[in-house]
Amino acid sequence: MPTPADQRRATAEALQRSRQGTSEASRRAAGEAMVARRTGRNEVDDINALVSQPRQRRSLPAVDPRGSVPAQRGRGNYAAPQSTGGGIAAPLTERLRAGGKADRAYYPDGVTFYSNDYMLAVQIQPLHTLTMIDADGAEVPFVFGVPGDV
Template identity: 40%
Template sequence: MATLQEQRQAIASGMAARRAPTGEAERKATGQRIIEERTGKSVVDDLNKLTQPVRQRRPLKTIQSVGAIPATTSRSSYKEPAATTGGIASPLTEKTKVAAGKTVPDNELWPAGYPSSDGLFVLPAFKTQRFTDANGAEVVLEFANPAWVAV
């Protein structure tokens, strides 16, 4: 009777003898085919053969840069701006008045004020504000009544 080692060697030599006629290239091709079937590559290739190929976009032609525009000189005549009598000269200075022995800004507030969006409180809303411009002229800003705002 043959030993276990001898039996194993006989099995290994039998397997090698059976594989020899198939050849290494055939085994590799079979392995590659199995991988392609698993990943679906052959199916994708077959479907791509049935469809129209997507048209490749061609890049735009390159245009050589022409460089910076050369410096030039020019002349013009200066026209002094027309003197106007209207408009407000900056800066504005807020006017003040004395009320109850204190100096306070000269403005009026709307009695209803400006209600907050949640209706919990009412902010003061200006009705008019008075200023003096840089030329000493009086400037009065009049604001709309914010009472239309729904609470």
């Protein structure tokens, strides 16, 4: 039967053998990692994995024309604008008819407005059209809706 000293010696030798294999493998791995780091092999592999090859350009397939009229370039007649700009030129002035009266048109029927308690009533004849003249001399009609028909 082995003595306790022999048992301790055998255990120490077994631990040393197990550590020696692991440390040798780790030393080899560390050496390979240093070589790879110095040469940049890992970075090149990583970049090549990220970069995809450019796609090949292919032309689109030809589409047969549909319908009775083939495609053609558009044509049109150009008409120059009538004025220098769009919109109404300020200031607006009210046009007067012969005799100095304003050019206004009213709705034929009057409109009656009542107060909330129907104690007061006001009847008016609402304005339908008011014609003004802008700074360029063009007529600008204003057409109003009937009040209360909102």
